[in-house]
Structures are given as structure tokens and as C-alpha cells.
Amino acid sequence: MATSSFISTRLSSGPSIHTPISKKNKLSTKIMAVMTPQTSDRKPSTTGSVKTGMTMTEKIFARASERTQLSPGENVWVNVDVFMTHDICGPGVIGVFKREFGDDAKVWDREKVVIIPDHYIFTSDERANRNVDIIRDFSNEQNIKYFYDITDRGDFKANPDYKGVCHIALAQEGHCRPGEILVGTDSHTCTAGAFGQFATGIGNTDAGFVLGTGKILLKVPPTLRFVLDGEMPDYLLAKDLILHIIGEISVSGATYKAMEFVGTTIETLSMEERMTLCNMVIEAGGKNGIVPADATTFKYLEDKTSVSYEPVYSDAQAGYVAEYRIDVTKLEPLVAKPHSPDNRGLARECKDIKLDRVYIGSCTGGKTEDFLAAAKLLLASGDKVKVPTYIVPATQKVWMDLYTLPVPGSGGKTCWQIFEQAGCNSPNSPSCGACMGGPLDTYARMNEPQVCLSTTNRNFPGRMGHKEGQIYLASPYTAAASALTGFVTDPRDFLH
């Protein structure tokens, strides 16, 4: 037996090495090798000596940090493809940038910075208005290519560049692309993961750093895999799916982790539905949400971007922290009850909850398809709403769609016609609106301790304004159904 070559082969392929058995059955006094007892369940693949499969999030990190292989837990400097900021964090980011890089410093790439006023726009609050001026001055000084300005607050339509809610604007303007790294000064930046990219929220200081260098130090997150299968019931929306998941794993269930959504159901979801899903991963503490890019993604991007992109996909042997399998046909419409997004409840079990108002808007539930869904349910009922129902489209484009797109099955009626017939309030100027309260004069802000059901993303105490306000989070279907009764209502009461 060629013992020495045997040993050298074993040594090069892994940590465990064998003591050769002497053919002569004589104990050799020369120690050739020692076998260490196994003390932990550690597969050779975790030592890095064997190339492991990577999840799509890991692959994006690898490419962005110019590495061929990396594992969760590693800290790497990655190149940022797109950086986004808005009116409430922009000024702070600019302050950090100038402080650290100098008053005359230039941003790392004027075409990769997207500045989107959207939070406190339609208000008379002087500081809020000043903040939009600050980001305008900076955009002019830096010749920022994508600054979606608003100067006439009295009439949003008079501002051709103005878009509205940043996460929806990013998607609609083609800034979200598979395989890329997008960071933004807003926790719901994770929305863009719907496009098969890594997207996460960062603070002003990290953002100031990115502005100057185009890089950020990130820890590679391990991935939680959610496999959703089954035909989506016609009374469920992506909002129900994510509320189910958050309720399952809790508001800290995905902390420091990536949430990967796959399965036959996911494949049938539209881009806007995928955005709703990824939007709320932060509510589970997730670092990012991600959906593999497919024909739906490519079709959406066709007319929106000419920048080339390269999608990535998880390897079959990629390692996941955990895998959850969900049969969507067994799910029911849900709400998140006060005061936590993980306080999951069945809509039908909350039918005794009396509402003071219903709010349909925000990056989570104020997109075109969200309004089409609400309109579809209102149309099916034919009744009028029993409580004030606020309609706040996310962007200018969504607003236009409300007034122009025909609602399927309505004989050519637009969303707005259906909303008007049902007695909803007129659609308000596109922005983040009352989702987070905001300045006291924000439209639909909850200034009294009322009970509100909304299509937004958070319901912690004081989220929409008043500390004692009670917020139920739900899908657009559930919101419309609840508006019709004045109580939390399962949409199946109106949809069959």
C-alpha cells in the first residue's frame, strides 16, 4: 500500500487524515498522521475547501465584490449599482457626504444616483419644503441625472419630472434590474428584490459613504427560502401571502437574513405583486427579499431600461438556513392587528372590529394593480362605502392609470369611476401620504385615536399619526370589502 501517497491525497482534500494500518501488524513508532476526533457536525463544504452552491443573494454579493465564492457571515465591500435617497434623508446624506469628502466633492457616479422627493411633499411645513430645496440644490450642483423634482406643490400634474413614492418610481423608471445591488435610505428599498436583485435600506452615514465611493461594507446574509405553491385563490393577493409569512416567523424572524421567494405561485405573480411581497420583508427584520427573474420580469423591463443586466439564480445545492413550504390554496385573507405587523389574524375572525376609516395607498398597497383589485371588489358589490375611504396613488403614473385604465369586467369603467360611484374620497396627490403620519397637515393623517384599516406596511403605535390610533394592515381586497361594511371584512363576502 502506497501509504505516503495515500496520506498526501487525503491531506489535500480535507481536514481529516487517516492513520495508515501497517501491513506487518507491527506498531510503528514513527507517527505518520493523527486523526482528530470529530467534535462538531461540520461538513467539508463549510471549510471552504470544497466549492459550494450559492444562493442568488450570495451570487450577487460575489459578483459585486469581485469574488468567485463567498459564504454567509463574511463582510465584503461591494460595488453599488444604484443609490436612492428622498426628501427626508437626502439632506442628512448630503451633510455627511460634504463633511467627509469635502464641500467640493463629486458623487461617485452622477448616473447611478436617483433622488426622489416623495415623503413630505404636499405640506406647508417649512422644514419639509426646505428639504426638497436642499436636494434640488445638490442635484443641480452635482448634475444628477435622475432627480424627479417638484416645484409646484399646489398641482402635482404641473411637475413633469415628479414621480412620487420612491420604490414604485424606481421600478417604473427602469432602475431595478436583476443581479444588481441597489441601496436606498428607506427601509422599504427591499421592494426592488422583486426584480431578482439585492436591495436593502441603509442610513444617512452609510449613504454618504456610498455617494462618495460607490461602495458599501455588507455582511453576506444567509437565506431563508419560501416555496409557495398552488394556484392563487381569487380572493387572495400578495399582501395576504407576506402577512402570512410575517405572522409565521415574527417581526424578527428574518433578521440579518435574505428571504427568497420561489414556487409555482410566485411564478404566476405580476411584478407589482412581487413588489408587494418583497416590500414587507423588512417587517420580518429581513435584510432583503428576492424573487428570481423570469419572463414576467424581462417583459416588464423591456420598455423601461436599456441598461444590460445579467440575472442570477440559486444553485440547486445552495445552502439555506431554513425552508418553508406554503400551499397557498389553504390560505385565507388576513389582517395584521394592532400594534405589530406579525399580529396575524384571519379577516373573517375580526368582523366585529368597527372601523373609522380605510386607507388605500403607499408603496405596499398604492400601485396600479392594488387599485384595480379594490375597484374590482367594489364593482362586484355595487354598494357604497360606509366609512371615509382614502385613495392615495403611489406615483403620477398610478394616478393616471386610475383615470384611464379600464377595470376588467366593468364594461370600460375606470378605477376612479368605480371609486366615485362607491363614495370613496377623490384620489389625492401621489406621495407616501399618511402611511407614516408625517407633518400634521398630511392628507389622511390620523390625528385622533381612530381605528383604520390600511393597505400600508406598519402598524406600530403612532405609525399613522395618533399614538392611540389602531391600525389593521390588509390587502386591497380586504380594504375594499371593509370599506363597504364599516367593519373588518373578509373579501370573500363580495368575491365569488
Add this chain to the structure above:
Amino acid sequence: MASLTNPTTLSTLTHHHHQPSSISTFTLFNSPKHPSFTPLITHSTITTNPTVFRRTPTITSATTNPSPSTSTASFHGTCYVVRDNIDTDQIIPAEYLTLVPSKPDEYKKLGSYALIGLPSSYEQRFVEPGENNSKYSIIIAGDNFGCGSSREHAPVALGAAGVAAVVAESYARIFFRNSVATGEVYPLESEVRVCDECRTGDVVTIELEGSLLVNHTTGKQYRLKPIGDAGPVIEAGGIFAYARKTGMIPG
């Protein structure tokens, strides 16, 4: 219906979920902390930045301590205790986000609003009306402190109000990251639920080198978890200082 008047009710609303037993495939991955860089700082100092809003941790001596620590390796003061899932809207409500943290006078104002979003079930206010600073320099918290929005105004408001450190059972990641990047508050993790054993007003000391939280009022001590990968960034004085030290940006 949930009531805001009883803090116990609030904490029972948080669900500590376990993974469902019906997972079909389960790959347990204990991600070991892999520092891909070695700490460059061997002594525990926190560099100051000349501009007014970058803070060094303030050391408050307690009257009961005959020999107050002047080393930056410890924090000493009265603590303020909060429960689980304190989101950033409670730390600094959205209506105050028009204040820009990089402007010195607005930075101060943010301090005056720190934790003003806490429900009225918290009987002691963190910052008295009309004040900019809090008398509490250490926050003791439960799980998932700083969850919700990514607003950096949250650790900034706490820092501006005079908070030196937070000892939480766990953090939401963006808040933790922002604390480290800004250097505003030192985010430490406890091994047990210290928020159940400490009360607002207790006098405490945090020993960084010994990873210890000492509650002088109750006489109990608690192990703190090592700071981990964030250590070198915090010790350098934030992400920019760290980047300069490691050569990522010119010094």
C-alpha cells in the same frame, strides 16, 4: 382589542415564533462569525470628530460610586428600560424627520424628541418637556430594538439626548448598523432578558473590556455578548474612520 394602557399587554402581543415542524427540507447553518479583516485597533479608544454632532460616549458619574471611571472602556449612569420591538417610529416619530441630523441645531432638537413616541404606558418620559437631554444615559431593551424604518434619526436622537449605550436582548439590523456607522450609541447585546430585571432609574455600569453590565441598584451583574464584527468599526469611530484606517478611502 389591544389596549395601550397596559405595558404587559403590549409585550404579550409580540410573538416569539418557532419554526413550524412541517418544513420538508431543513439545512441548519450556524454561520460562524468570519471576520475577513483583523481589527487594527488594539486599544479601546473612540476617536472624536471635530464637528459638533459626532459624540464620544459621555460618562456620567453616579453619586454612589466613590471612584468614577474616566476610561472610555466603561459607561456609567442611570438606565431607562423599554420592552420588545421598540420601532424607530417610537424612538423618533415621523413628524420630526424634517430635522436634518447633520445640522447642529437640528441635531440638538432631535435629542429633545428621543423616545417621545413611546405609548403613555411608559410613565416616565425619557426627555422632560423643554429639555434637550435625558437624565438616562443607558437604555435597557428587550428584543428587536430599533425595528421598522431605517431612519438614522433614531440612533442620532438617542445620542443627541445623551445616551451612551444601549443594552438590548437583540437588535433590528438597520438600527444596529446605523448605531455603528454613526458612533452615536454603543449597541450591546445581553445574554438574558435584562429588561425584565432592571427598572428605569437603576444605576448601572457597563464594562466594555469585561463585557459586563452591573446594576448597582439591584446588585446583579450580567454578561454581555462580544461586539463581534462591528467592534473594529466602532473602535475606529464609525464607518468613515474605519474606511480610512483600512485604506478604503484616503485618510
